[in-house]
Amino acid sequence: MGFPEHRKKLYETLPDNSLVFAHAGVPLHTNEDHYYDFEVNSQFFYLTGLEREKMCLAAAKVNGKTAETLFIEPADPARERWTGKMPTKEEASAVSGVEDVRPTEELGGWISRYMGRFRIEHVYFDLYRCQESDLPDYSALCAEGFRRKYPAAVLHDLRAACVPLREVKDEEEIERVRRAVGITRQGLDAVLRTLSPGMKEYQAQAEFESACRRLGAVRMAFNTIAGAGRNGCMMHYETNRDEARDGQLLLMDLGAKYKNYCSDITRTFPVNGRYTPRQREIYNLVLSANRAVAEAARPGITLKDLNDVCKRVLAEGLIRLGLIGDEKDVGKYYMHSVSHSIGIDCHDACFAGDVLQPGWIISDEPGLYIDEEETGIRIEDDLLITQDGCEVLSRDIPKDPDEIEQIMNSR
Template sequence: MTSEMYSERRKALSKALDNHSTVLLFSGTAPHKSEDVDYTYTPNRNFYYLTGITRPNMILMLTKQGESVTETLFIEEANPVLEKWIGRRMTVAEAKAVSGINSVYFLDSFEAQLGRHLARKRCDAVYLDLGRASWQQPLSKAHEFAAELTRKHPYLQIRNVHRELANLRLIKSEEEINNIRKAIDITRQGIENLLANAKPGMMEYELEAYYDFPLKLNGVKEPGFTSIIASGQNGVILHYEENDQQTKDGDLVLLDLGAQYKYYSADISRTFPVNGKFTERQKQIYNIVLNAEEELIAAVKPGVTWKQLNDLAKRLLADGLKSLGLIQDDAEISRYYYHSVGHQLGLNVHDVTTLDENDPLQPGMVITIEPGLYIEEESIGIRIEDDVLVTENGQENLSKHILKTVEDIEAFMAKASK
């Protein structure tokens, strides 16, 4: 990723903005955890997308006046005393080199510069990243700043730039795709290490430790999302995250995992028998899911909609369960399959999107395909998930090299046990 790439992204964003407007994006800070401990900092993904900078307490300001767009970056000033405790801060020269922004100032001048701009230039609207995942989500710095701006400059229109950035992020560049490939390969290493060491009686968190080790060896400080290691009955819980139960001989273990590389995430689901051998019943259900997943991946191409993929997933899974006598009617599939077939993937594991279920997929999108069956009365939870690039004429399964068939999983675990 180069500074030129970040400059091109900012240019693309500026074209989507109204004239006489300003964009303010905050890199964010680590949330407080307890007493004098904070959670691990992770950059606001939209700020990172436009600057390449991964440090806290920074502000990007873009101002658009006619055909002229001015880019300014505000960073923390070096503090020799504080740096003895928390490490050195990014210099002005480093910020310029990474972002490609030449106007870099210290944070303590931000309010004065913004105030002068609003007083001396025509500014009708200020764009902020006001995206919210849910009603209950805590207010961000952008939301708090929007309220302050409205109090001090009530004539300003406050607008949400989140949708414009989501549109830009939908289509991945070759560099972004390569980052996702790398994240997938690191995930593969973790899964293989987990399978090679799995034995009945192990705790789920022990399995997780074997997965985590290759990630650390590859420099991954934290995964793209909380790992799911769900054995037996836990496998029917979609977002099971406790990972604190003991595995039993005969259990299936459902994995939903993803390393991240340069903040681009993988998202892979695999299901395996902790003793290395599927029962005949487990194999029946597993192959229904696997065959459905392979057909779904083959159906991915430009122009296909999420609704079409979801409808196909339900039909394929229902046909499989009808063949086993578990259901008699397609409508009954909701008892055993109760989630969507996939989502966008990128800087977030559930990446930002402006698509609804009837919008067509486009070349350059990276999506997940993840059918599953969850048979609570038999303690069988199976999900198989791959990361798929939509190409000009079809698709490429970016994670096809990760163990997936019954035969390959059993052979790998048998070899590892020796």
């Protein structure tokens, strides 16, 4: 179980005469001697459970047999004096389950040996590219170097090979997401205890994040979104500098990350503790879409099917409220999609069109964004797909408007 099992499954899916290089990545430079906070490559993490920079898992599947070696930077006392202890071979081995751990400088020799002696035909690097304009990732640069030296080898995308495996979470992964959701619940409790008119959006963010860190989430799943009033109408608003005022709603889309697994939750609270009748009307419509999606989520359907369910409910409600005249205009107030996969990444690796299976974890996040009323409402839960439906992992996080008002007014 756990991370060694992930590697075993990957090796089973690979053709014979393959090499795999999963690079952890390197810290990215900003200016002078400053670097961005290091985030480990998701494929490397999925295969090893290690979050440390400058490591590489190299594996060979040759003549039906697999061999694997983990290459790590050797501990350097001079560097440790400044930036802390580096993992030893034994520690890296204990976390990953890889028995053969060697210093990074031996990776070149390892490659020469396999490429020189065996009929290697397929070579896997993480070659994912999100946008054409992105700088190449570290793994892509390593692949470039490899291709120059061995132009006959066919390069494949390690991410694409991992996606079908990553889509279905195992027990340990589900447990980590559960913990992340549980921590997020307590972080939102802290917001509900303190939210009041005059609070800055970043102060609500601070309430949430400090509770999460206290509870063991050393990082968030993504930049916290805290948008009051009109700011709640921007799907990925993360400036969080404005004041939350009397009569406004505060939309918070956020999530703790626990042992590198994400939660992704949205709640929309009334800043003064009471929804206006109009806010409640729209809120209840979003809530009914949220419930309809959870009702529909089950193995065998796709994320697009769930979005169709969501759009139908929202469109009917918007017509009833007089905001649109025709179902097809639902996009005027609902611009995103209701669901994505959740795991190591907040928008976790999955292929569009793949059908849900037991073990998928997905979001359920309908929203309505009505600029002219300065009203943005989104309600997001995390769902674990089960044999015959789903389990709402975030069921304990208040979303019923009466319950939210009751909590805010009894403090």
